[in-house]
Structure formats: C-alpha cells, structure tokens
Amino acid sequence: MDTFTYRYDYGSSAEYEIPDHIVQALNAIVLERPDGEEYSIEEMAEAYASRWGGLDIETFRHVLEVGQGDEKVIAIFAIGLSGASEVQACLVPLLDSLVDAECWASACCLGLLKDERAIPALEQMLVAIRSPQQRQLHQPGFGLWFPLSRHRIAALFGTWGPPTIVATLRQAFERIWHWQKQGYCYWTEDDYQDYLCCALGQRGAFGALSGLDLYGPRLRLAMIALASGSLLTDEISENVTHSLIRNSEFKDEQYFQCQSSGSVEIWEARSDTCVYRSASQMYKINAMCWSPDGTRIAFGGHNKTVVVWNVEPLFTKS
Secondary structure (H helix, E strand, O other), X not given: OOEEEEXXXXXXXXXXXXXXXXXXHHHOOOOEOOXXXXXXXXXXXXXXXXXXXXXXXXXXXXXXXXOOHHHHHHHHHHHHOOXXXXXXXXXXXXXXXXOHXXXXXXXXXXXXXXXXXXXXXXXXXXXXXXXXXHHOOOOOOOOOHHHHHHHHHHHHXXXXXXXXXXXXXXXXXXXXXXXXXXXXXXXXHHHHHHHHHHHHHHOOOOOOOOOOOOOHHHHHHHHHHHHHHHHOOOOOHHHOEEEEEOOOOOOOOEEEEEOOOOOEEEEEOXXXXXEEEOOOOOOOEEEEEEOOOOOEEEEEEOOOOEEEEEOHHHOOOO
C-alpha cells in the first residue's frame, strides 16, 4: 500500500508510516488551530491517534460506534478507502444515519465500489445545494471532501446508475444556477456544473437542460461540457480541458478542447463549427490557454513539452 514519507509517533518509541488512505481521510476535514493556521497532517494524525489509541482498522471501527462529527467522518473515509474486506459491512448501516455528513460520506465510499445501495443517498447529496446563509454556518463532519466528492460522484454517474440519474443531474445543475443568477458564485460549484454536464453528455442526455434560462458564457460552457462528455467512454471528465474567451479583434467567440488522446480542436462557439483540428498529437495534454490577444495557444503535455501555436490565420478579422 502506498505511504507518505512523514511519520507519526503516538506515545511510543516506534514510528509508523501513514498509509495513503489514512492521509486522504485526514485531508477530508480541514481543521484550524486557534491562531487560524491549519493543522498539518502529522499533527492531525498524532492528535487522532492519541485520542483514540491508534490509526488501525479496529480503532476506526470503534470510532464509528462511539465517535461523532469530524472524527467519525475521518473514520468513515479511513475505512471506506482502505480496501478492507469489511468496508461494506461497516458503512452500509450508516446509509440510514440521520446525520447527513455520516450518510453521505459513507455513500461516497460505497459509490466508488459501485454499490447500488448507496445511490439514493448519493442522489440526495448531489442536489443538496446550500444557500449563502447556510454556508456561513459550520456543520460538523463537513469539509473539503464534500464538494470534491460531488465532482467525483457526478463523473461516476456518467457511466453508472439507473436512467433516473439524468433527472438528478439536471436538478443539481438547476439549483446551482438558481443561486448564480442572484450573484452567488463559488468556484467549486462552477466546476461541479461542468462535471454534471459532462455526465449528462456521457449519457447522451443532450436535451436535459432544456427549459432552463441559461444565457451567456454559462450556456456556452454547458454546451461544451455536454459535448465533451459525449466524446468520453469510461474516462473521467477531468481528461477534457476547455477554455472560452471573448476576443476583441474578432467577431465570434472561440474555444478549444483537447481529449486525453492528445488531439486538439478549435471551435467557434456561436456557429458550433470546428475551424481547426490538429494533425499531430501530444501525449496527455495537461494544460492549455489562449494568449491575451487571442492569436496563439500554448499547451503543455505530460512529457514536459510546451508547444505554442499561432492560430491567427485560422480566423477572419471583422
């Protein structure tokens, strides 16, 4: 099992490597010291082990029985991501928990195992979009795991789950859009909308957003994500990168997209026309962007190569 290089000591002379799944569990909850600084993984591991007696599977099972709040959610992820044979036996009962954080964290872990018993709880989690007022309140058990897990589950639902998932994905998108129209915008939910649309595209549900009063860049980005999803099979949506700009020199908006295969296409958003498709490919393109004047595209590949293309001849000036 993969481990990180740092170690912890919980009251004995021996040091223990922290397995990757425990690091992920501790990272699920971001805790702050009185001075406002975040606790390090080492500090969290030591504090948790000191309080509960260790970081082994039996300790985490004990925390599931008597713990609560942040500590219980950490135990849920520590067990759920461990690959242990008892994952489902430990977490399925928590799907009936009246505490949302416990129920949804367990459902996320079970969902990654494609346990269909988790689907109802996962659907509830996807559409649980909090109001700006609710965001100001600290809810025990919730942390960075919540928005990031929604991204991952939305991507998972692109190829897994019953057909009724389409309605859930649409409802989640609609609820986010409700708050965005009122001026409330959070980066995690911008990304979440892209994952939702990509999943809808994977399912071929291109009309799922019909009836929503989408407009401007949000509409165009939704269409791009839908199209990107339709190009994917079992690949996660993060393998598709897209960018949208308004170029003052040209009449139309252009965007480019790249699949994990390394092919690059440039499209005009308004006409939905591909104006250029690369003949060559780069291995695993990880990042790309337009130049400020819109005449060049720079992109970097997994092989540590950066390529800059001059695309000005592809467009006609107004």
